[in-house]
Amino acid sequence: MDKRTKLDLQKKATQIRKYIIEEVFSAKSGHPGGSLSCTDIFTTLYFAEMNVDTKNPKDPNRDRFVLSKGHCAPALYATLAVKGFFPEEDLYTFRKVDSYLEGHPNMTYVPGVDMSTGSLGQGISTAVGMALAGKIDKKDYRVYSILGDGEIEEGQVWEAAMAGAHYKLDNLTAFVDYNGLQIDGNITDVMNPEPIADKFAAFGWNVISVDGHDHEQIKNAIETAKTVKGKPTMVVCHCVKGKGVSFMENNYAWHGTAPNQEQRDQAISELDALMAKIDKEIAEEA
Amino acid sequence: MGKVATREAYGKALAEFGADERIIVLDADLSKSTKTDTFKKVYPERHFNMGIAEGNMMSVAAGLASTGKIVFASTFAIFAAERACEQIRNAICYPKLNVKVCATHAGLTVGEDGASHQCIEDLAVMRALPNMLVLSPCDEIETKLAIKAAIEHDGPVYVRLGRLGVEAVHDPDTFKFEVGKGVEIKEGTDLTIVATGLMVQESLKAAEILAEKGINARVIDMHTIKPIDTEILVKAAKETGLIVTVEEHNITGGLGGAVCEALSQNYPCKVKMIGVEEKFGKSGTPAALLEKYGLNAEAIAEKILAAKEA
Numbered sequence: 021m022d023k024r025t026k027l028d029l030q031k032k033a034t035q036i037r038k039y040i041i042e043e044v045f046s047a048k049s050g051h052p053g054g055s056l057s058c059t060d061i062f063t064t065l066y067f068a069e070m071n072v073d074t075k076n077p078k079d080p081n082r083d084r085f086v087l088s089k090g091h092c093a094p095a096l097y098a099t100l101a102v103k104g105f106f107p108e109e110d111l112y113t114f115r116k117v118d119s120y121l122e123g124h125p126n127m128t129y130v131p132g133v134d135m136s137t138g139s140l141g142q143g144i145s146t147a148v149g150m151a152l153a154g155k156i157d158k159k160d161y162r163v164y165s166i167l168g169d170g171e172i173e174e175g176q177v178w179e180a181a182m183a184g185a186h187y188k189l190d191n192l193t194a195f196v197d198y199n200g201l202q203i204d205g206n207i208t209d210v211m212n213p214e215p216i217a218d219k220f221a222a223f224g225w226n227v228i229s230v231d232g233h234d235h236e237q238i239k240n241a242i243e244t245a246k247t248v249k250g251k252p253t254m255v256v257c258h259c260v261k262g263k264g265v266s267f268m269e270n271n272y273a274w275h276g277t278a279p280n281q282e283q284r285d286q287a288i289s290e291l292d293a294l295m296a297k298i299d300k301e302i303a304e305e306a
Numbered sequence: 307m308g309k310v311a312t313r314e315a316y317g318k319a320l321a322e323f324g325a326d327e328r329i330i331v332l333d334a335d336l337s338k339s340t341k342t343d344t345f346k347k348v349y350p351e352r353h354f355n356m357g358i359a360e361g362n363m364m365s366v367a368a369g370l371a372s373t374g375k376i377v378f379a380s381t382f383a384i385f386a387a388e389r390a391c392e393q394i395r396n397a398i399c400y401p402k403l404n405v406k407v408c409a410t411h412a413g414l415t416v417g418e419d420g421a422s423h424q425c426i427e428d429l430a431v432m433r434a435l436p437n438m439l440v441l442s443p444c445d446e447i448e449t450k451l452a453i454k455a456a457i458e459h460d461g462p463v464y465v466r467l468g469r470l471g472v473e474a475v476h477d478p479d480t481f482k483f484e485v486g487k488g489v490e491i492k493e494g495t496d497l498t499i500v501a502t503g504l505m506v507q508e509s510l511k512a513a514e515i516l517a518e519k520g521i522n523a524r525v526i527d528m529h530t531i532k533p534i535d536t537e538i539l540v541k542a543a544k545e546t547g548l549i550v551t552v553e554e555h556n557i558t559g560g561l562g563g564a565v566c567e568a569l570s571q572n573y574p575c576k577v578k579m580i581g582v583e584e585k586f587g588k589s590g591t592p593a594a595l596l597e598k599y600g601l602n603a604e605a606i607a608e609k610i611l612a613a614k615e616a
Contacts, residue, residue: 080373080374084372086369126400126401127372127401128401128402134372135368135369135372135397135401136396136397136400136401138396139392139393139396139397141361142361142365142368142393142396142397143365145361145362145364145365145366145368145369145393145397146365146366146368146369146372146397147369148362148365148366148369149365149366149369149370149371149372149373150369150370150372150373151369152354152366152369152370153330153369153370153373153374153375154373156351156352156375157373175361176359176361176362176365176393179357179359179361179362180362180365180366182357182359182362183356183357183359183362183366186357
């Protein structure tokens with residue numbers, strides 16, 4: 021990945037992070053921590069990988085995406101809006117009663133959303149279903165899904181893992197947002213799901229571990245997954261919950277809490293400073 | 307004519323209508339019992355065993371349906387409607403996906419496996435879900451036509467099927483099936499029995515017993531539990547007075563509940579509800595269980611006589 025591409029992706033990611041803060045601030049509720057955590061996975065998928073068409077969101081040959089950790093809808097919506105599926109100003113209606121941007125994603129009325137999710141553990145199963153359909157129809161689309169590291173405490177995730185390996189779904193690539201925190205605290209204290217990579221490997225998946233904030237590493241993992249035949253791939257992404265906003269980083273209190281005006285202002289000013297730094301680097305690069 | 311279980315009729319119907327390549331069938335290690343193996347023999351490439359993991363099966367069905375497939379997902383009613391209830395609710399009904407949950411071994415007549423496997427709450431649970439169509443056919447031809455209707459219906463469907471062989475209630479050559487329309491199968495003026503599933507044949511026999519005592523009972527086969535046919539119920543209430551519901555299901559929230567909801571809002575009248583009376587089942591032969599729980603023709607007739615006199 022060349023430097024300019026990296027900087028462009030960083031710029032997108034920073035814009036998405038700003039929108040995450042604005043969405044949750046406007047709604048006065050929502051999940052900023054996990055959304056900021058998985059932003060770079062979204063950025064890589066939608067701006068460096070996935071075959072999707074904002075003019076034809078239901079194209080039968082498109083790549084699919086399932087947000088298994090549906091509560092990180094702010095990151096999904098911000099990504100889809102920046103990509104052009106719907107107007108960016110609609111993000112400010114998030115979680116409001118007449119908005120189509122529900123607290124958790126609804127496929128029936130949000131352009132670009134391929135599956136309604138929110139109940140943890142189910143999204144990855146639906147992704148298995150989509151990948152199975154791709155095999156049945158001999159289509160070459162790929163299916164992507166993001167899981168939370170707390171989410172994998174759900175038994176259904178392992179049922180889905182078994183099924184994905186059993187049916188040799190090498191068109192399926194999933195990501196675990198491994199930030200180590202869930203609502204009640206550290207994942208290892210609440211209900212330890214570790215060792216995560218070893219568990220998916222034992223279930224018959226190809227497993228790749230990456231820095232979940234390094235777009236190049238994420239992109240390389242996606243490319244490697246495409247070359248692996250006969251098994252699905254799990255990309256274990258080492259992430260920082262709340263990434264990009266100093267006071268939210270590594271603090272589980274920000275799992276499902278909205279910032280107040282002062283906190284929102286500070287978060288936006290930190291992200292603006294980061295954006296200015298990226299812009300400067302882009303200018304120097306040119 | 308020999309008896310045919312509705313699960314057998316389901317397997318045959320799947321094989322018969324299975325040429326449609328959009329149809330995908332999922333099972334959870336019970337394909338010989340649910341009879342989806344009848345489909346598998348003809349279309350093995352479109353039958354997928356999801357193992358003993360019903361929750362995952364329902365969500366996988368949703369994923370398949372999101373790509374344009376018509377997905378049939380089968381297991382025993384207890385594991386479909388109750389173990390995987392939340393998956394059916396959130397992954398299938400909420401996004402209104404084209405999944406047909408065809409649940410076999412409903413009711414007490416599962417028999418010897420006992421209470422853990424006898425689902426007597428599925429109609430109540432499934433009928434509470436928005437977007438869900440709930441069908442409960444009573445014999446071979448009605449099951450075949452219900453499956454055809456399920457294929458044609460765009461959206462989620464729950465079909466309640468039984469293990470036990472049942473008599474032919476309808477004439478296979480002339481029977482017309484319409485979703486949401488109950489079928490009057492016996493005329494009558496003194497009261498109306500509204501039955502579903504296996505209880506239709508028992509209710510017809512109960513009506514014969516009542517006829518011997520000079521009571522002329524109308525019998526309605528209510529194959530669609532949701533949406534319930536309010537029109538046929540109001541007509542019956544106006545013409546015959548007493549309404550009796552009969553179901554192989556707990557007395558709470560099933561057919562009886564649906565009928566009471568419809569009548570109380572449109573034409574309040576006396577309703578006698580016959581079903582499993584807030585108890586779990588037991589091991590035993592189907593016949594012994596129907597007798598023990600008061601759901602064979604004799605017991606139904608007896609309860610109706612008591613209600614008539616009350």
